[in-house]
Amino acid sequence: xxxxxxxxxxxxxxxxxxxxxxxxxxxxxxxxxxxxxxxxxxxxxxxxxxxxxxxxxxxxxxxxxxxxxxxxxxxxxxxxxxxxxxxxxxxxxxxxxxxxxxxxxxxxxxxxx
Amino acid sequence: xxxxxxxxxxxxxxxxxxxxxxxxxxxxxxxxxxxxxxxxxxxxxxxxxxxxxxxxxxxxxxxxxxxxxxxxxxxxxxxxxxxxxxxxxxxxxxxxxxxxxxxxxxxxxxxxxxxxx
Numbered sequence: 001x002x003x004x005x006x007x008x009x010x011x012x013x014x015x016x017x018x019x020x021x022x023x024x025x026x027x028x029x030x031x032x033x034x035x036x037x038x039x040x041x042x043x044x045x046x047x048x049x050x051x052x053x054x055x056x057x058x059x060x061x062x063x064x065x066x067x068x069x070x071x072x073x074x075x076x077x078x079x080x081x082x083x084x085x086x087x088x089x090x091x092x093x094x095x096x097x098x099x100x101x102x103x104x105x106x107x108x109x110x111x112x113x
Numbered sequence: 114x115x116x117x118x119x120x121x122x123x124x125x126x127x128x129x130x131x132x133x134x135x136x137x138x139x140x141x142x143x144x145x146x147x148x149x150x151x152x153x154x155x156x157x158x159x160x161x162x163x164x165x166x167x168x169x170x171x172x173x174x175x176x177x178x179x180x181x182x183x184x185x186x187x188x189x190x191x192x193x194x195x196x197x198x199x200x201x202x203x204x205x206x207x208x209x210x211x212x213x214x215x216x217x218x219x220x221x222x223x224x225x226x227x228x229x230x
Contacts, residue, residue, distance in 0.1 A: 034219075036156075043203060043221035044156070089156055100169055101146075103156040 002027040004092050006104025014112050019080055021107045023090035024072040030092040033073045034101075035064060039086045047088075048075070077109075085111045115140065117206050117222035125228045131192040134225045138185050138206030144168075145187040146219065147179060150201040159202075162187050163210045191227075199229045 003026040013019045023033075031052035036044040050057045050064045050073065057064050061080075066073040073092075077084055087108050093101040118137045126132050138145050147159040158171040162181035179189040185206075191198055205219040 043223055044205075045221065046218050049218075091156075100171055101158045103158070105155040 002030065002092060002094075002100065002102045004090060004102045004104045006090050006107055008107060009105065010108045010110070012110040012112055013080055015080055015082060017080055019075075019077045019084070019109055021075045021088055021090070021109070022072060023074070023092070023104050024070075025092040025102075026071070027092070027094060028068075028071065029094040030071075032093045033064070033066060034091050035075050036089045036091070036103075037086045038089065038106075044089060080111050082111050082113070085109060117204060117220050119202075119204055119222040119225050121225060122223065123226050123228075125230065126194050127230050128194055128196060130194050131190065132194060132227060134189045134191075134202055134204075134227075136187045136189070136204035136206075136222055138187070138204075139220055142206035142208050142220075143185055144207045144210050145181060145185065146205045146207075147187070147189050148203045148205065149173075150203055150224070151199075156203075159189065161210070168210060194229045196229050199227060201226050 004023055006023045034049035035047050037047045038044040048059050048062050048064050050066050052068055055066055061078045063076045087106045089106045090104040091101050120135045136145055144163045146161040149157045159173055160170040160179055161168045165181045176192045181187045201224045203221050203224045205221045207219045
């Protein structure tokens with residue numbers, strides 16, 4: 001079945017610097033890749049997603065890139081701010097085979113003052 | 114618009130018991146998905162319901178079941194509880210089925226924290 005690996009599990013960056021979180025997936029049929037942010041004690045929230053027909057998508061300080069050949073996708077956060085501190089989950093799914101959404105284990109991002 | 118609500122928020126049960134959790138989606142949303150979140154396994158997909166039909170199911174034993182009513186509210190049931198079922202159970206709603214071609218952002222509820230003793 002589909003497997004999603006997420007790295008790193010913990011990431012600390014200085015405020016203002018960029019953060020990059022990477023995920024790899026195993027099922028070449030996967031074509032939908034959402035990213036969720038979960039702040040401490042709060043529910044996950046979708047922050048950005050990408051479908052396999054595009055290679056990159058941006059929304060202000062957040063961008064996601066997708067490399068279908070290598071089967072990996074990454075979340076990029078630029079000019080990090082204290083409120084970016086959270087756990088970030090990547091996920092992969094396919095609407096061709098089955099529709100199960102498989103999540104990565106999460107990355108705990110710490111923004112250092 | 115009210116968000117996704119889940120009841121109860123906290124629940125304590127003993128092994129062998131059964132439990133029913135409830136999720137009320139955002140008004141107008143027809144899809145409800147359920148997830149289990151634990152520190153060790155992260156977020157894991159349980160199942161998705163759309164228009165009262167189960168669309169797909171994750172890799173969980175048959176003790177985990179669910180249903181959706183005509184008003185899109187959904188319930189999840191876990192029978193013969195085990196210690197390992199202790200987790201935060203999240204539901205999420207979206208307008209259409211999660212992987213339909215239309216806009217399908219999922220909105221999560223606050224979760225039900227289940228503790229099995």
